[in-house]
Amino acid sequence: MKKTNQEEIQRHNSQLILKTIYDRAAISRVEISRLTGLTRTTVSDAVARFIQDGVVMEVGILPSRGGKPPILLSIVDDARHLIGLDLADNEFRGAVVNLRGKIIQRACISVEGVDGGEALSLVYQLIEQLHNLTDRPLLGIGIGTPGLMDPQKGMVLNAVNLDWRDLPLGDLLRERFGLPIAIANDCQAAALAEFIFNNPENRDNLVLVKAGRGVGAGIVLGGRSMYGDSFGAGEIGHVKMVADGERCRCGNTGCLETLVSCRAIVGRASAAMEQAGRASRMQAFGDSPEAESEIIFQAYQDGDEMVVPVVDQAGSYLAKALAFLVSVLNINKVVIAGSLARFGDRFAQAIQNQVEREVLPALGRDTRVVTSKLGDDIVILGAAGLLLSQEMGVV
Amino acid sequence: MKKTNQEEIQRHNSQLILKTIYDRAAISRVEISRLTGLTRTTVSDAVARFIQDGVVMEVGILPSRGGKPPILLSIVDDARHLIGLDLADNEFRGAVVNLRGKIIQRACISVEGVDGGEALSLVYQLIEQLHNLTDRPLLGIGIGTPGLMDPQKGMVLNAVNLDWRDLPLGDLLRERFGLPIAIANDCQAAALAEFIFNNPENRDNLVLVKAGRGVGAGIVLGGRSMYGDSFGAGEIGHVKMVADGERCRCGNTGCLETLVSCRAIVGRASAAMEQAGRASRMQAFGDSPEAESEIIFQAYQDGDEMVVPVVDQAGSYLAKALAFLVSVLNINKVVIAGSLARFGDRFAQAIQNQVEREVLPALGRDTRVVTSKLGDDIVILGAAGLLLSQEMGVV
Numbered sequence: 137m138k139k140t141n142q143e144e145i146q147r148h149n150s151q152l153i154l155k156t157i158y159d160r161a162a163i164s165r166v167e168i169s170r171l172t173g174l175t176r177t178t179v180s181d182a183v184a185r186f187i188q189d190g191v192v193m194e195v196g197i198l199p200s201r202g203g204k205p206p207i208l209l210s211i212v213d214d215a216r217h218l219i220g221l222d223l224a225d226n227e228f229r230g231a232v233v234n235l236r237g238k239i240i241q242r243a244c245i246s247v248e249g250v251d252g253g254e255a256l257s258l259v260y261q262l263i264e265q266l267h268n269l270t271d272r273p274l275l276g277i278g279i280g281t282p283g284l285m286d287p288q289k290g291m292v293l294n295a296v297n298l299d300w301r302d303l304p305l306g307d308l309l310r311e312r313f314g315l316p317i318a319i320a321n322d323c324q325a326a327a328l329a330e331f332i333f334n335n336p337e338n339r340d341n342l343v344l345v346k347a348g349r350g351v352g353a354g355i356v357l358g359g360r361s362m363y364g365d366s367f368g369a370g371e372i373g374h375v376k377m378v379a380d381g382e383r384c385r386c387g388n389t390g391c392l393e394t395l396v397s398c399r400a401i402v403g404r405a406s407a408a409m410e411q412a413g414r415a416s417r418m419q420a421f422g423d424s425p426e427a428e429s430e431i432i433f434q435a436y437q438d439g440d441e442m443v444v445p446v447v448d449q450a451g452s453y454l455a456k457a458l459a460f461l462v463s464v465l466n467i468n469k470v471v472i473a474g475s476l477a478r479f480g481d482r483f484a485q486a487i488q489n490q491v492e493r494e495v496l497p498a499l500g501r502d503t504r505v506v507t508s509k510l511g512d513d514i515v516i517l518g519a520a521g522l523l524l525s526q527e528m529g530v531v
Numbered sequence: 532m533k534k535t536n537q538e539e540i541q542r543h544n545s546q547l548i549l550k551t552i553y554d555r556a557a558i559s560r561v562e563i564s565r566l567t568g569l570t571r572t573t574v575s576d577a578v579a580r581f582i583q584d585g586v587v588m589e590v591g592i593l594p595s596r597g598g599k600p601p602i603l604l605s606i607v608d609d610a611r612h613l614i615g616l617d618l619a620d621n622e623f624r625g626a627v628v629n630l631r632g633k634i635i636q637r638a639c640i641s642v643e644g645v646d647g648g649e650a651l652s653l654v655y656q657l658i659e660q661l662h663n664l665t666d667r668p669l670l671g672i673g674i675g676t677p678g679l680m681d682p683q684k685g686m687v688l689n690a691v692n693l694d695w696r697d698l699p700l701g702d703l704l705r706e707r708f709g710l711p712i713a714i715a716n717d718c719q720a721a722a723l724a725e726f727i728f729n730n731p732e733n734r735d736n737l738v739l740v741k742a743g744r745g746v747g748a749g750i751v752l753g754g755r756s757m758y759g760d761s762f763g764a765g766e767i768g769h770v771k772m773v774a775d776g777e778r779c780r781c782g783n784t785g786c787l788e789t790l791v792s793c794r795a796i797v798g799r800a801s802a803a804m805e806q807a808g809r810a811s812r813m814q815a816f817g818d819s820p821e822a823e824s825e826i827i828f829q830a831y832q833d834g835d836e837m838v839v840p841v842v843d844q845a846g847s848y849l850a851k852a853l854a855f856l857v858s859v860l861n862i863n864k865v866v867i868a869g870s871l872a873r874f875g876d877r878f879a880q881a882i883q884n885q886v887e888r889e890v891l892p893a894l895g896r897d898t899r900v901v902t903s904k905l906g907d908d909i910v911i912l913g914a915a916g917l918l919l920s921q922e923m924g925v926v
Contacts, residue, residue: 293893341760355859357757362752363861364736364861366894368891369859369860370858370859371858371894372859373891374858374890374892375854375855375889375890376851376854376889386891388889460852460855463763464748464764464860465859466760466766467760494770494783495771496766496769496781497783498688498761498766499761499766502760502761
């Protein structure tokens with residue numbers, strides 16, 4: 137074990153001070169010193185550097201209680217901007233985000249049918265586009281993408297749809313843009329987003345299941361992403377759920393993804409509707425997958441008798457998978473994200489009820505299944521959060 | 532955050548030095564200083580205290596390379612003894628263990644049908660019995676028990692068979708025996724035993740599934756037991772596996788435990804054998820559950836055509852559960868312990884093959900399912916390991 141050196145201690149103290157300011161609307165140097173246990177000199181020196189860098193500013197003065205009246209400090213939310221990307225299956229989406237995770241500008245590029253080097257060029261293009269949308273200094277670029285990632289090395293091990301294998305995406309972007317880079321699997325990024333930006337109960341642990349085109353989970357344990365031995369923790373989309381099931385894109389059959397992906401649900405619901413002679417309603421909206429999904433979401437909300445059983449059946453398969461997930465991890469908060477989240481609270485409640493019935497009663501009664509409120513931005517926010525954590529240690 | 536004080540630093544350094552000695556057969560003070568980065572004075576002072584306490588001794592002298600020849604130090608394996616207990620379902624088993632996890636003496640008490648305060652008295656009795664079997668100073672008592680435990684508080688939250696609820700077992704034992712106490716769930720203790728005493732690849736992560744009377748998993752993640760939000764991580768024995776299944780002791784039906792517990796397998800195999808008119812072989816051994824299990828284990832090894840399909844069917848259910856476990860955690864090493872481990876390598880290999888087929892190929896190909904070699908002592912060793920970690924920080 138190496139001895140802790142002066143520089144490391146200073147960096148640690150400096151991050152601790154910044155985080156203390158970040159976590160509050162406004163705070164004085166004296167109060168920071170009290171909360172961190174650091175000397176007033178250490179605090180004052182660090183704060184002076186933050187003010188010089190423009191990351192912290194003085195925002196007001198407290199009444200004096202004898203002596204110099206304490207000055208209140210705040211984070212300058214837009215002192216730095218971040219670029220967050222979601223390399224989703226059908227389009228690359230990105231945003232300029234500020235230090236509070238507020239989205240300032242968006243951009244997206246369709247990537248249907250694009251892969252390999254061409255897909256990489258589109259990543260560069262999207263980043264350049266976003267770069268031009270802000271005049272603030274950039275803290276860096278955070279990226280969430282489906283597939284297996286090594287976040288420490290910034291390496292895409294395997295992203296099937298993009299046909300990327302062992303792609304050193306982190307190094308490529310770092311060289312090209314000269315900025316810090318953070319990369320994670322999209323489900324792990326989404327879980328982090330929920331942990332950082334929508335965690336009012338201040339939980340240390342949560343599980344997020346993202347179900348849309350693909351199905352996967354992200355796990356936050358003790359406030360950190362859990363990656364597993366080969367960065368595949370949470371890859372529940374390819375567990376075999378039924379014998380003699382449909383062929384999955386992973387090569388196996390009967391995977392969870394073939395039963396509960398948005399495509400699977402919409403396919404089955406459309407078939408049911410068409411069979412019942414209601415093709416006209418589907419066709420009226422054209423046949424784009426988005427339009428079709430939209431009809432199914434609406435029909436489920438309306439309690440449509442063709443659609444509800446199909447969606448509930450998929451929910452039941454998802455609940456079976458979550459029963460295992462909850463029993464393995466004993467994490468009480470389970471968030472559903474991705475397009476399936478649009479089926480809403482009734483869908484989540486039915487899943488929660490089934491999970492409760494299908495696990496050890498002592499675990500089931502504390503399990504809460506909810507839908508994410510972060511919408512389509514969840515991966516972008518998670519990627520930005522990962523970068524904020526990596527570069528500033530404030531989240 | 533509190534400032535780290537002198538005393539904490541000293542304790543940390545002291546544990547680091549002891550662990551450095553523990554991890555090697557023999558080592559000099561100079562080498563400890565080199566490995567830990569601590570000054571020679573700090574090392575010498577700590578070593579002097581350990582020698583005075585009898586925990587470390589000088590065992591030899593290295594050739595001089597100029598100057599004073601370095602003296603080699605070793606742990607005195609029997610300087611302290613520990614008591615490890617396994618509060619198993621049908622009998623309480625215990626042992627006196629040395630600092631290396633070597634079992635010195637054993638004792639056990641049958642507890643069939645005993646619960647509540649009576650069961651607690653038997654715990655006291657077993658500890659006293661073991662206490663009398665050693666004349667070494669005791670480091671403390673480690674306990675593994677089925678049910679939900681809070682290891683931090685030493686509290687038994689719920690142990691169904693013993694009818695213990697919110698029992699402050701740690702406090703009770705600490706007061707009675709005046710010794711440090713460590714308590715864990717039996718599956719978590721077993722996983723820890725495997726991690727500490729049978730981990731030649733030095734893995735940080737492993738999963739152990741203990742299947743005997745009950746079925747549950749213990750998870751070691753980053754070298755630490757993973758407990759979950761309410762200490763129920765790994766409670767996979769009560770996930771519903773089949774619709775309309777048998778009633779389980781947890782109150783639900785179709786739980787994994789009703790399909791793969793030793794009792795379930797032996798019950799089905801015996802029924803199959805009797806149906807085939809082979810009752811005589813069963814009866815020859817009397818009808819004790821142990822004798823019956825013994826026949827089934829043997830029949831499986833012999834490739835008995837009645838028994839093999841029954842055991843393989845149970846193995847297949849276990850594999851289905853492990854497919855989820857592996858997909859959620861992406862932990863590559865899965866150890867099967869408890870009486871099912873006695874079905875041996877062929878059983879484990881069949882499970883591994885099925886898991887590999889039923890998860891994402893990238894996860895499946897690295898998964899290894901093996902049977903534990905620690906036998907019936909595994910919970911005792913894990914409980915002792917927990918105490919060694921808690922009190923000396925050496926494992």
